[in-house]
Amino acid sequence: MRTVEWIYLIFNVVMLVWLIGGRNKPQKGVWGGLVISGVLLLIHGWVEGMRWPMIPAYLLTLVPLIGIMADARRQQRSVTTVGKHAAASSSSTSAVQKTGRVRIIATxxxxxxxxxxxxxxxxxxPVFSFEKLTGPYGIGTVSYDWTDNSREELLTSTAGDKRELMVQIWYPTDPDAKGTTAPYVNDPAVYAAAFNEVLQLPKLLFSSLDQVKAxxxxxxxxxxxxxxxPVILFSHGLHGYENQNTFQVEQLVSQGYIVVGINHTYSSLVSVFPDGRVAQFESEGKEGFEQLQFSYMDKLNETWVKDAQFVLDEVKKLAAGDPNGRFTGHMDLDNIGMFGHSFGGATTVQMLMDDPRVKAGMNMDGVLFGEKRIPAEGVGKPFLMMSADTTVAGTSVMSDEEIAAMGTTRPEAEKYYEEVYARYEPVTVGGNFWMELSNTKHLSFSDLYLISPILEWSQGVDARGAQQLINDTTIDFFNHYLKGQSLRMDSEVGEHASYSLKKG
Incomplete structure (x- = not known):
């Protein structure tokens, strides 16, 4: 919760309790409460912005005024009725006292x-926020609309469309840099609708998305x-978006990295272009278990790999001659890393094996879809696999109802996971790492659970705790392989309370 919002909320609740339960309330105190509450409301609205979950608190600003009016009315009534009940019977007095007690309890x-x-x-x-930056740098960001004229867009009905991508770059700035703070997402209303349509999450959860700031x-x-x-590419998951891992990207940038986030058009949650065009998620008519088939996903991943390669080509152009002069000569293209969540993690593995420019990579909870299999001798480059314990457990933690909802049977699902595990087999070969996080879900590797504790509680996860572990590990990994610093993970192989770590 935001600072002024919290102060305003607590003050109003305390005022409510005092006005209802307190006796002999001085008029100056009540008027003072009304003024203070009103001033806090104005500051909150001006600085932070008003929002619907605060409506009950906003109404409390009127309580002191109602209290003043009620006191005035009581005083007037007491004057006009003086002496009328002087001879009231004891039984009548007892009834009045009993009624008064009931009224007090109900109130x-x-x-x-x-x-x-x-x-x-x-x-x-809440209007969620991201953790304080741990590194010495502030963060700047800029977005690009890049079109790969060498590739046809396969998922539009218009012939001749080329593959168009939104790309966001985050980079180190001086810690005291001033300017306009970037919104978490552009056009929050479009994103809220997409969360509802694609992920079947209630729009209500995203009603304050427009007030979230990075x-x-x-x-x-x-x-x-x-x-x-050093430059690090980020590839989101299927149904994801380029800044879905802002919790992680910002900490990396604060440590002195340039991070390039790719929005994979038509496979992302939504793409919003500068001219207002919106590209929605395209399932190609495939849902549930059918969408997860290796024949389909391996083919789709080829498009994502080409996206990443194209973006690296454009990054090289920026490094050589940025029209705005920002990145010219400042990108270390000899030390390029990549990380991704889910399908973006699979893309990272393919890039490690396919593109010599990528020096080290991380896959966060991604099944190893893609054209190439990891060979028996391993990836051949520094690689870290991170997995949620529930993901690795496969069908053993899935009920029959959950499997049926996917549109398959348990035997079919178990056979599917046999292929999943077979592809995982050589992950750690050659001295690479595999970290399994305890009590986590697939979306623990994203910002999603920050949006509301309802999501966090329903999944039984600790969002902030998982993110802290992910960030510490990410920075340690890339600091070693892209900056030549010591590697802490070497001393942490084995079982731990919140994770297990294997090394090949």
């Missing part, structure tokens, strides 16, 4: 319920603290 319960709703809604539907400053100057910075 107290109502206040507690309202306070719980007032605090609960903003907590369940640390990055739009089009800030590149830091000149180092002559060149």
């Amino acid at each position: 107290s319960m109502l206040v507690l319920v309202y306070a719980a709703v007032t605090v609960g809604l903003p907590l369940l539907f 640390h990055a400053i739009q089009e800030a100057s590149l830091s000149d603290a180092e002559a060149q910075y």
Whole structure:
């Protein structure tokens, strides 16, 4: 929850309890509460922006005013009724006292319920934030709309369309760089609709997406603290998007890396182009288990590999002569890494085996789809596989209902996983690593669980804890293989409380 929002919320709840439960409330105190609440509301609206989960809290700003009016009315009523009940019987007095106690209990319960709703809604539907940067650099970001004129777009109905990609680059800046803070996603309403349509998640969960801010400053100057910075490509998962791992990208950049995020058009959650065009996810008529078949996924992955290779070509052009002068001469193209989540992780493995420019890579919970199999002698380059324990467990943690919902049977699913495990077999060969994270899910390797604790609780995961481990491991891996620093992972092979680590 945001700072002013939290202060405003707590102040109003305390005021509510005091006004309802307190006795002999001075008029100055009530008026003061009204003024303070109003000022906090104005600051919150101006600085942070108002949003629907705060509506119960906004209504509390009126409570002091209602209290003032109620007190005035009571005083007027007491004057006009003085002496009328002086001779009231003892039985009548007892009945009045009993009614008063019931009213107090009912009012107290109502206040507690309202306070719980007032605090609960903003907590369940937060404007989430990313962890404080751990490195010495601030972050700048710039986006590009790049078209590969050598390739036809296969997923549009218009003949002659070329493959067009949105690419976002994050880069180190001076820590005190000033400018406009980048939004988490461009056109949040489009993304909220896509989360609902593609991932079947309620739009309500994404109602505050437009107020989420990253640390990055739009089009800030590149830091000149180092002559060149290693470049790392990021490839999202199927149904993902280029900044779905902002929690990870920002920490890498703060440590002195340039990170290039690719939005794989028509395979991403959604693509939003600068001229307002929107490219929705295209399933090609395949759903559930049919969409996961190796024959389909291996073929689709060829497009993603070509996307990554094209983006590297464009990055090389920027390094040689950026029209804006930002990246010219500042990209270390001798030290290029790549990482990806899910299908983007599979793409990373294919790039390691297919493109000599990529020096080291990480696959986060991705089945090894793609044209090439890892040979028996291993990838041949530094490689780290990261997996969720529930993913590696396969059908053993899947109910019959879950398997049926995918459109298959348990025997078919088990046969499918035999191929999955066979492709994993040579992952660690040649001194490479495989980390399995405990109590995690497939989407623990993304920002998704930050959007609402409802998602986190329903999956039984610790989002922030998993992200901390992922970030520590990511930085350690790339610092060693792209910057020549010592490798901590070598001393951590084995079983641990939150993960296990294997080395070939």
